[in-house]
Amino acid sequence: MLRRPLLCHPEPKLWAECHSPFRAMKLSFRLVCMKYSWLGTLFILTTTLLLAACGHGGCCGSEASLTPAPAHTDPDDSVMRGSVTAFLQETGAPVSSMYEFKRIDLDRDGRRDALVLFKNPYGYWCDTHGCTMLVMRAGNDKFELVNAIQPVRAPLYVSNTESNGWKDIIVRVTGRWDESKDVAMTYNGTQYADNPATMPAYMHVAANTAQRVFY
Numbered sequence: 001m002l003r004r005p006l007l008c009h010p011e012p013k014l015w016a017e018c019h020s021p022f023r024a025m026k027l028s029f030r031l032v033c034m035k036y037s038w039l040g041t042l043f044i045l046t047t048t049l050l051l052a053a054c055g056h057g058g059c060c061g062s063e064a065s066l067t068p069a070p071a072h073t074d075p076d077d078s079v080m081r082g083s084v085t086a087f088l089q090e091t092g093a094p095v096s097s098m099y100e101f102k103r104i105d106l107d108r109d110g111r112r113d114a115l116v117l118f119k120n121p122y123g124y125w126c127d128t129h130g131c132t133m134l135v136m137r138a139g140n141d142k143f144e145l146v147n148a149i150q151p152v153r154a155p156l157y158v159s160n161t162e163s164n165g166w167k168d169i170i171v172r173v174t175g176r177w178d179e180s181k182d183v184a185m186t187y188n189g190t191q192y193a194d195n196p197a198t199m200p201a202y203m204h205v206a207a208n209t210a211q212r213v214f215y
Contacts, residue, residue: 072109072110072111072140073111073140073141074110074111074112074138075111075138075139075140075141075142075143077101077103079141079142079143080101080103080114080116080136080138080143082142083136083142083143083144084099084101084116084134084136084143087134087145093124094121094124097118097120097121097124097125098118098119098120099116099117099118099119100116100117100119100214101114101115101116101117102114102115102213102214104158104167104211104213106135106137106158106166106167107137107165107166107167108165111138111139111140112138113135113136113137113138113143114134114135114136114138114143115133115134115135115136115156115158115169115213115214116133116134116136117131117132117133117152117154117156117214118131118132118133118134119131126151127151128175129151129153129173129175129197130150130151130152130153130173130175130196131150131151131152131153132148132149132150132151132152133148133149133150133152133156134146134147134148134149135147135148135149135169135191135192146191146192147191147192147194148194149169149171149185149192149193149194149195149196150194150195151196151197152171152172152196153171153172153173153174153175154213154214154215155172155212155213155214155215156169156170156171156172156212156213156214157169157170157210157211157212157213158170158210158211158213159184159210160209160210161184162187163186163187163188164186164187164188164189165187166187166192168184168185168186168187169184169185169192170182170183170184170185170202170210171183171185171196173196173197173199181201181202182201182202183196183199183200183201183202184199184202185199
C-alpha cells in the first residue's frame with residue numbers, strides 16, 4: 001500500500017523564527033522613526049522659544065545692549081544766555097535786563113543747570129523784599145525754565161540735601177515785619193517752591209555743608 005507523501009508544513013516554531021528578523025527590522029524602523037520624530041519636535045520647540053526670547057528683547061537684543069548710551073553734553077554759557085534771551089522775548093520782559101548767573105548741577109545728571117538772578121530794571125524784577133531768580137534746567141543743547149522764585153536776596157546757598165532728586169536751595173528772607181529767616185526751597189517733582197516768604201524757617205544752615213552763590 002502506497003503511503004501518501006506527507007505535506008511539508010512549517011512548524012509554528014520554525015515559522016516564527018523565520019519571520020522574527022522581519023519583525024525586528026520593523027520594530028527597529030519604528031524606533032528610529034520615533035527617535036527622529038522626537039528630535040524634530042525638540043528642534044521646533046527650541047526654535048520657538050528662541051524666537052520668543054528675541055521678540056522680548058532677549059538674545060537678539062544682546063548686541064544693542066552692549067552699545068554704550070550717549071554721554072550727556074554739558075552746554076556752555078552761551079547756550080544758557082541764548083535761552084535766557086528767548087525767555088525774555090517770549091514773556092515780553094525787557095530784553096536788556098541785567099542778571100547774574102551760577103552754573104550748578106542741581107539734579108545730578110552730569111549737566112550744570114543755571115540759577116539766574118535778575119538785577120535790572122529794578123522796578124520790573126525787584127522790590128524792597130528782593131528780586132526774581134529763575135531756575136533753568138540744562139539739556140544737551142538748550143535750557144528749559146523750571147520756575148521762577150521771588151523774592152530772593154543774596155547770598156543764596158545750594159544745599160547738599162535733596163528733595164525728589166534735586167538739591168535744596170536755601171534763601172534768606174529779610175526786610176519784612178516778621179523776623180528774618182532762612183528757608184529751604186525744595187523741589188516737589190515738578191518745580192521749586194516759588195515764594196520764600198511763605199516757607200517755614202530752615203534751622204540747619206550752620207550744620208549743612210552748602211555752596212554759597214551770589215555773594
